Amino acid sequence: MSTELQIIAIVAEKGGVGKTTLALTLAVAAVHAGRKVAVFDLDPQATAAQWTDRRDHEFPWVVATPATRLDAAIANAKGQGVDFIVIDTPPHAGTDAVEAARRSDLVLVPVEPHLYTLETLPKLGNLLSLAGDTPALFVVCKAAVQGKEGQDAAAYVREQGFEVSPVTLHLRAAHRHAGNVGLTAQEYEPTGKAADESLQLYTYTMQLLTKRGCSHAQAKPAYARA
Numbered sequence: 001m002s003t004e005l006q007i008i009a010i011v012a013e014k015g016g017v018g019k020t021t022l023a024l025t026l027a028v029a030a031v032h033a034g035r036k037v038a039v040f041d042l043d044p045q046a047t048a049a050q051w052t053d054r055r056d057h058e059f060p061w062v063v064a065t066p067a068t069r070l071d072a073a074i075a076n077a078k079g080q081g082v083d084f085i086v087i088d089t090p091p092h093a094g095t096d097a098v099e100a101a102r103r104s105d106l107v108l109v110p111v112e113p114h115l116y117t118l119e120t121l122p123k124l125g126n127l128l129s130l131a132g133d134t135p136a137l138f139v140v141c142k143a144a145v146q147g148k149e150g151q152d153a154a155a156y157v158r159e160q161g162f163e164v165s166p167v168t169l170h171l172r173a174a175h176r177h178a179g180n181v182g183l184t185a186q187e188y189e190p191t192g193k194a195a196d197e198s199l200q201l202y203t204y205t206m207q208l209l210t211k212r213g214c215s216h217a218q219a220k221p222a223y224a225r226a
């Protein structure tokens, strides 16, 4: 298992699409995989930070930080042996989302299968280029289990030229119930389908990072890029 620091940013223009749920789910999956994990909460709503107030578990650490303090927060976490950081960003985050993406090895973009969200994709493309073309993986979230809205959304996102995760986090009540009590779906209902999809998504994400040779060693702020 890699002990090199890896950083993933969760970014989406639209509100309520599942950014924080995705961030916490991946963070807990990484904890279960034996990683030392921190979540950086860039959102003034502080959803992730408030979630951790409802928990008894030490990990993942959740650190509420403004984007202007990201470098210091990363250095501090690294100094404490953290080897996996998930950065949760607010909606319409603009430059804050760019700063998070720029410091990350991979950006995950949750996409709700609805035109209101799909219409924001061009803005996401601009954001990723501003961040120096950090690799991005789009994840269909909150898709109905019945029907094929999830597949249709994935096809639409691919047509726009973006890479889409083969794993979808379907609309499952376990995610909502878990959040209410400071847990994630894997902890709330370990044998449930939401937990299974969360683990599959973590595994796929890790494989992608390994395949691409991504670790924080390669990630540089834009001013340091050639």
Ligand SMILES: Nc1ncnc2c1ncn2[C@@H]1O[C@H](COP(=O)(O)OP(=O)(O)OP(=O)(O)O)[C@@H](O)[C@H]1O
Pocket: 014, 015, 016, 017, 018, 019, 020, 021, 022, 043, 045, 047, 089, 090, 091, 141, 142, 143, 169, 170, 171, 172, 173, 175, 176, 177, 179
């Ligand atoms: N896959 C899912 N299945 C069911 N409910 C979900 C799922 N993902 C997120 N939710 C629920 O949808 C709501 C919004 O989710 P979340 O807070 O993760 O979105 P967000 O994008 O972080 O929102 P914001 O833009 O306000 O930060 C929450 O009530 C959450 O429990």
Ligand SMILES: [Mg+2]
Pocket: 019, 020, 021, 043, 047, 088, 089, 090
């Ligand atoms: Mg959020």
